[in-house]
Every structure is written in structure tokens, then in C-alpha cells.
Amino acid sequence: MAKVARLPKIDRFADAETRVRAPRLRTRYYAFLSYSHRDKELAEWLHRELEHFRVPRTLAGKLTANGVVPHRLMPIFRDERDLSAGGEIGDEIKAALAASQFLIVLCSPTAAKSRWTNTEIESFKRTRPEGCVLAAVVAGEPFASEIPGREDEECFPPALRFKYTRRGHQTAKRAEPLAADFRDSGEGHRTAFLKLVAGMLGVGLDELVQREQTRRHRSLAWLAAASLAGMAVTSTLAVTAIDARDAARDQRRQAESLVAFMVGDLKDKLEPIGRLDALDGVGARVLQYYSKQDTADLSDAGLLQRSRALSITAQVADSRGDYATATRLYRQAMGGTAEAVRRNPRDPQRLFDHAQNAFYIGDLARRRGNIDEAETYYREYKRLADAMVAIDPNSIKWRMEVLYANENLAIALKAKRRFAEAARLFGATLGPLQSFIAIDPHKSEYQQALINILGWFADSESALGHLDSAIAARQKQISILDQRVAETSSDVGLQERLVPAHEGLGILLTARGQVDQGIAEYRLAIAQGNALLAIEASNSEWRDELANTQLQLASSLLARGNTAEAREQAQAGCNVANALNTRGPNVVRWRTLQTLCLSVRARLALASGALPSALAFAGQALSSARSERSGDAITDRYSIAAAARLLGDIRQRAGDSKGAAAAWTDGLAQLPAKAAERPAEMNERAELLQRAGRDAEARAASAPLRSMGYHALS
Numbered sequence: 094m095a096k097v098a099r100l101p102k103i104d105r106f107a108d109a110e111t112r113v114r115a116p117r118l119r120t121r122y123y124a125f126l127s128y129s130h131r132d133k134e135l136a137e138w139l140h141r142e143l144e145h146f147r148v149p150r151t152l153a154g155k156l157t158a159n160g161v162v163p164h165r166l167m168p169i170f171r172d173e174r175d176l177s178a179g180g181e182i183g184d185e186i187k188a189a190l191a192a193s194q195f196l197i198v199l200c201s202p203t204a205a206k207s208r209w210t211n212t213e214i215e216s217f218k219r220t221r222p223e224g225c226v227l228a229a230v231v232a233g234e235p236f237a238s239e240i241p242g243r244e245d246e247e248c249f250p251p252a253l254r255f256k257y258t259r260r261g262h263q264t265a266k267r268a269e270p271l272a273a274d275f276r277d278s279g280e281g282h283r284t285a286f287l288k289l290v291a292g293m294l295g296v297g298l299d300e301l302v303q304r305e306q307t308r309r310h311r312s313l314a315w316l317a318a319a320s321l322a323g324m325a326v327t328s329t330l331a332v333t334a335i336d337a338r339d340a341a342r343d344q345r346r347q348a349e350s351l352v353a354f355m356v357g358d359l360k361d362k363l364e365p366i367g368r369l370d371a372l373d374g375v376g377a378r379v380l381q382y383y384s385k386q387d388t389a390d391l392s393d394a395g396l397l398q399r400s401r402a403l404s405i406t407a408q409v410a411d412s413r414g415d416y417a418t419a420t421r422l423y424r425q426a427m428g429g430t431a432e433a434v435r436r437n438p439r440d441p442q443r444l445f446d447h448a449q450n451a452f453y454i455g456d457l458a459r460r461r462g463n464i465d466e467a468e469t470y471y472r473e474y475k476r477l478a479d480a481m482v483a484i485d486p487n488s489i490k491w492r493m494e495v496l497y498a499n500e501n502l503a504i505a506l507k508a509k510r511r512f513a514e515a516a517r518l519f520g521a522t523l524g525p526l527q528s529f530i531a532i533d534p535h536k537s538e539y540q541q542a543l544i545n546i547l548g549w550f551a552d553s554e555s556a557l558g559h560l561d562s563a564i565a566a567r568q569k570q571i572s573i574l575d576q577r578v579a580e581t582s583s584d585v586g587l588q589e590r591l592v593p594a595h596e597g598l599g600i601l602l603t604a605r606g607q608v609d610q611g612i613a614e615y616r617l618a619i620a621q622g623n624a625l626l627a628i629e630a631s632n633s634e635w636r637d638e639l640a641n642t643q644l645q646l647a648s649s650l651l652a653r654g655n656t657a658e659a660r661e662q663a664q665a666g667c668n669v670a671n672a673l674n675t676r677g678p679n680v681v682r683w684r685t686l687q688t689l690c691l692s693v694r695a696r697l698a699l700a701s702g703a704l705p706s707a708l709a710f711a712g713q714a715l716s717s718a719r720s721e722r723s724g725d726a727i728t729d730r731y732s733i734a735a736a737a738r739l740l741g742d743i744r745q746r747a748g749d750s751k752g753a754a755a756a757w758t759d760g761l762a763q764l765p766a767k768a769a770e771r772p773a774e775m776n777e778r779a780e781l782l783q784r785a786g787r788d789a790e791a792r793a794a795s796a797p798l799r800s801m802g803y804h805a806l807s
Contacts, residue, residue, distance in 0.1 A: 121192050122170040127213040128199035132231050136199055140171045142286055157295030190217045195225050195293050200248040201232040214252035219261030227292050228272040240532055400429035414633030416457055423453045441481040441491055448477035462723045464508045471501040496522045500546055507553055510769045516553035522546055544573055544590055556771045558801040560605055567598040591621045596642040606804035608649055615646035640669035644689045652806050656700055663693045688717040692739055704747045711740040727765055731774045734760040738781055757784045772803045
């Protein structure tokens with residue numbers, strides 16, 4: 094769905110040759126309406142609405158990139174003859190096109206095949222190559238002609254799909270006209286209409302919608318006053334009541350259309366810029382609107398919009414680290430979508446909305462360490478995705494949901510240490526996803542899905558010890574991200590993915606023994622993380638990722654002997670770790686971050702010879718590790734073992750051999766007898782066995798690490 098953008102400034106001086114040849118026409122038109130005769134009914138409605146539309150007084154006279162905003166959008170030219178007739182367009186039409194500031198094209202499969210409509214667009218673009226063409230999508234799909242098997246769905250005429258040079262010649266470059274979706278499945282006629290108006294005026298759609306909403310509220314107030322007066326002075330109470338009821342219904346429909354815009358287009362515009370306060374405001378305003386209505390009496394559309402608003406506020410709470418509030422809000426949203434599905438279980442869009450809430454509840458459970466609960470909701474998401482495809486097997490959108498569901502199940506399998514199964518499932522999603530990208534390479538959704546799966550696949554391959562495969566996946570992920578960020582530099586959703594991607598590659602390169610290259614990747618991640626926090630400092634996810642990378646960098650710098658910078662990075666990371674744990678002491682990742690912080694501080698103190706401080710920090714790290722509850726008891730035990738080994742090493746340095754042996758024995762006792770181990774965990778076992786003097790067992794434990802090319806940092 095196209096977003097509102099300011100059109101380029103209008104070139105009010107057409108090509109000299111064109112001006113000489115075009116017949117003189119006294120009337121100047123605000124817009125020329127081009128359409129196929131089969132779309133005549135909507136064309137008549139749109140013509141009428143445009144000419145009757147009154148620009149809000151606060152906007153009229155304002156100077157925008159499109160010139161001075163007028164009070165009225167008139168006159169609008171519409172050729173009322175039979176547009177199915179053959180032949181070339183006449184002089185009158187050419188003159189009207191030359192005298193029109195904008196061209197509005199009603200787009201449908203019929204219009205896409207109409208020679209007349211295409212000729213009108215060509216004629217207009219030759220005098221307006223910079224733009225000023227707006228599309229009203231009535232039916233079909235824009236650029237479907239580029240998708241094999243869906244060519245008949247194309248709704249854009251050929252001349253609309255390509256850019257023109259300043260000399261009026263068509264190029265091979267794809268055009269992206271401002272488009273408003275008038276389809277039944279689109280954004281609603283009123284919202285689509287306002288999008289066209291905003292494009293012509295050169296103002297933001299949200300600004301116009303706010304003015305429209307204010308005007309309608311004022312109209313409602315006058316209507317209410319008139320109704321009260323009528324009750325006192327007229328005997329036609331029944332008629333007045335019926336009229337008021339009908340008007341109220343109309344107003345409610347229009348209000349819900351604006352609400353649909355807020356939870357749809359406006360939310361999509363705000364989300365990429367990463368402003369949590371703006372997103373929170375959208376959700377709060379919508380919920381305030383619905384708070385005055387009985388949920389049981391809500392229409393199907395109202396029920397779904399209320400659920401979407403709850404999801405928006407849940408998303409903001411999640412980003413701020415308030416997992417309890419986020420889960421509660423997503424559960425409320427899921428209650429609404431469940432009722433919507435009950436009302437119509439054969440509507441795949443309702444199943445889709447319901448599935449999103451199931452995913453987010455599961456994802457929050459995973460991040461809190463409740464892996465079994467996460468898997469339950471992921472499987473519900475998979476069931477709903479399969480149901481969508483069963484209803485409409487030709488929909489790529491629903492088939493993508495199945496791929497997402499498989500990805501989520503693979504994440505749960507990975508969390509349960511079923512690494513080989515997870516890697517196979519992640520790998521199995523890559524083929525179909527790359528096929529979808531080949532069909533529609535411009536679809537950003539597919540590219541973003543590929544970015545995510547490559548990251549998860551890299552982690553699974555790393556857990557299996559396939560370091561080269563994992564490094565290749567991370568490098569491909571970063572390459573795609575860099576390209577996408579260069580194309581859409583304002584999308585923070587893409588920028589934030591660069592932080593864990595560079596950090597993950599840094600960890601892998603360090604494990605491969607390429608410490609300096611790993612340090613370079615950590616620095617890239619930190620630079621990106623700081624840029625994000627300059628946009629929204631309260632985003633706890635961004636702060637968490639940045640702090641973790643800073644602590645990883647500190648460890649690598651310490652191994653390279655750069656103690657001064659290591660201390661600086663550790664201090665920055667620990668400040669965030671302390672703040673997050675004070676705010677949410679039960680959040681798994683934050684407790685793990687705190688353990689890492691204390692371990693790095695212990696190593697720094699040991700490197701500087703401050704043994705009492707090193708012992709204190711190591712003891713605190715061990716206590717912190719014992720309090721971790723990741724949902725994977727095996728992971729928690731390895732964390733304790735690593736902290737115990739560090740404490741033993743420091744005690745040994747302090748001359749306490751007996752205390753060191755006790756710590757190492759404690760660490761060995763934590764290790765499970767049989768478990769699927771990651772390379773770092775294999776190394777932990779080998780190190781503890783060596784310290785315990787069990788050299789043969791240590792060599793046996795180290796053998797797989799040598800074969801996979803793993804190098805321990807310390």
C-alpha cells in the first residue's frame with residue numbers, strides 16, 4: 094500500500110513546443126480524471142467528492158511544495174463520452190490535459206488494457222515528466238505484470254508504470270506513483286480519498302485526517318444541538334430521530350475509517366522511525382475512542398481495530414522492556430481477535446490478526462525463559478497459518494506466514510538444544526523464501542524475512558560447530574542489510590538488525606581465532622547501536638544489545654592486552670546492565686548481561702593485579718549465574734560452571750590452591766553428563782577437566798574443538 098509522500102514541485106512551464114501546439118483553453122483544471130468506462134460509477138463518485146471537498150481553513154492559503162493550497166479542488170475535468178471508443182484522443186482532451194495540474198488515474202485490470210487511458214497518461218507525462226500523477230486503485234494489483242502467473246491482475250496502465258525523461262520520453266525505470274487503495278480489501282474509500290487530496294495539496298495525510306476529524310466532530314456537535322432544538326419546537330420528532338440515527342451511523346463509519354487509518358497507514362509511517370512515544374500515542378487515542386463503547390456491541394471492523402490498537406500499545410511496552418504489561422495487552426488483543434475468528438472462521442485476514450498475537454505472546458514467553466509456553470503459542474501460530482493457506486492456497490502472503498511459523502518452531506527447537514533439527518528447519522525455509530524473492534525482488538517483507546532467518550541459521554550452525562557455514566550466513570545477512578539500509582536509510586527496523594548481526598559475526602570470527610577481525614565487527618555494532626539510541630534512548634532492546642556488544646569487545650580487548658579501552662567499554666556496558674537489572678531483575682537476558690558484566694570486571698581486576706577486587710567480582714558473578722533462569726537448565730548450569738572456573742583461577746593466582754580446587758570441582762559438578770553442547774560449552778568442559786588434572790579426559794573433550802577450528806578467547 095503506497096504511503097503519502099510530498100509530490101515534486103510542479104513545473105508550471107511546459108515545454109515550449111507543447112505550448113504552441115496545444116489548443117488554447119480558457120479553463121484551468123485542478124485535476125484530470127482518467128478512467129475506463131467500466132469504472133464510470135466510481136469515477137462519477139470521485140469527481141463529485143473532489144469538487145465538493147472544502148479544504149480546511151487552517152490549510153487553505155498555506156504554501157507547500159505543490160504551491161499555494163486552494164480553498165476548493167475545482168474544477169475537475171472528466172470526459173463523459175464513451176471512453177471505450179477507439180481512435181486517438183482529440184484536441185479538446187489534449188488541451189484539458191495540458192491545462193490540468195494533476196492527473197488522477199482510476200486503476201483496474203480494465204484500465205490497464207485501455208488504449209485510451211494509456212494514451213491520456215502518456216500525453217500528460219510528456220508535459221509533466223516530474224510527477225503530478227496519482228493512482229486510485231479500484232481493482233487488481235499494481236505491478237502484477239512482473240509476477241509470473243498473475244499478469245492478468247495488473248491494474249496500472251503501461252505508461253503509469255514507467256518514468257519519463259524531462260523531454261517527455263519513456264524510460265525503462267520503474268515509476269512509483271502515489272497510490273490510494275479504493276479496493277474493498279483496501280484502506281476504505283474515505284481514507285483513500287483523503288490520501289489523494291493530501292497528495293495534491295502537498296500536505297501530510299495525518300495532518301489532513303486530523304483536520305477532517307475536527308470538522309466532523311464540529312458537525313456532530315451542531316447536529317446534536319439542532320436535534321435538541323427540534324425536539325422542543327417540532328412535531329416531527331420521529332423523523333428527526335431517524336435522521337439523527339442515520340447520521341450517527343454515518344459518522345461512526347467515518348470515525349472508524351479514520352481509526353483504521355491510525356492503526357494502519359499512520360502506524361506503518363511511525364514504526365520505521367522508531368519513535369515509541371508517537372506509536373504509543375496512536376494506540377492510546379484509538380483505545381480511548383473504543384473505551385466509550387461496549388466491546389460486545391462493536392462491529393467486526395471495530396473489534397479488529399481495537400485489537401490492533403492493543404497490539405500497538407503492547408509493542409511499545411515490549412520495546413520499553415515492560416514484558417508483563419506487553420503480555421497482558423497482547424492477551425487482551427488476542428481475546429478480541431479470537432472473537433472475530435469465532436464470528437467468521439473462514440476469513441484468512443482474521444486468522445492472520447489472531448496469529449500475530451499468538452506469536453508475540455509466544456515470543457515474550459521465550460524471552461522470559463518460558464520455552465514450553467513459547468512453543469505452545471508458536472504451534473498455535475503454525476496451526477492458524479496452515480488454516481490461512483487451506484482457505485486461500487494461492488496467496489503468497491499466507492504461504493509466507495507458514496514460513497514464519499516454521500521459523501518460530503525452529504527457534505523453540507534451538508532453545509531446547511535440538512540444534513540439528515533447528516538448523517534443518519531454518520535451512521528448509523531459505524529455499525521457498527528465495528523463490529518468493531525471485532518472483533518479487535522489490536518486496537521488502539521477503540528481504541527482511543531472509544535477513545532474520547539467516548541470523549537464526551547462523552546461530553544454529555554455530556551451535557553445531559559449523560563455524561565456516563555460520564560465518565558465511567552472517568556475512569550474507571550483513572550484505573543484504575547494508576544494501577537495504579542504503580536504499581531505505583530512515584528505517585530503524587533494518588538498522589537495529591545490524592547490531593546483533595555485526596556482534597554475531599564478531600563472536601564467530603573470534604571463535605575462529607580471528608580476534609582483530611572480530612573486534613572490528615564489534616566496533617561496527619557499537620557505532621550502529623549508539624546511532625539508534627540517539628533516536629530513542631528509552632528502547633531497552635537497543636540498550637541491551639549495545640551493552641552486550643560492549644562487554645564482548647571488552648573481553649577481546651583484554652585478551653589483546655588493551656586494558657585501558659577494555660575498562661572503558663566494560664564500564665559503559667555495566668552501567669546499562671545495572672540499570673536494566675534494577676528495572677527488571679527477572680528478565681533472563683538482563684540477568685545474563687549482569688553475569689557477563691561481573692565476569693569481565695573480575696578479569697580486568699585480575700589483569701591489573703587487584704586480587705581482592707577480582708575475587709569480589711568473581712564471587713558476585715557466580716551468585717548472579719546461580720540466579721539465572723533462562724528456561725534451559727543446561728545453559729544455566731554451564732553459566733555457573735564458567736563463573737566457578739573464573740573464581741578458581743583467581744583464587745589460584747592469589748595462592749589459595751585449596752579454594753581454587755574447590756571452585757573447579759564445583760564447576761565440574763555443574764556439567765551435565767549427556768547434553769548437546771555448543772563449542773563454547775565443550776571448551777568449558779575441557780578447561781575444567783584440565784584444571785582438575787584429568788588430562789586424558791580434557792584432551793578427548795578438546796578433540797572436536799580442534800577439528801572444527803575453534804579457538805577459545807581465554
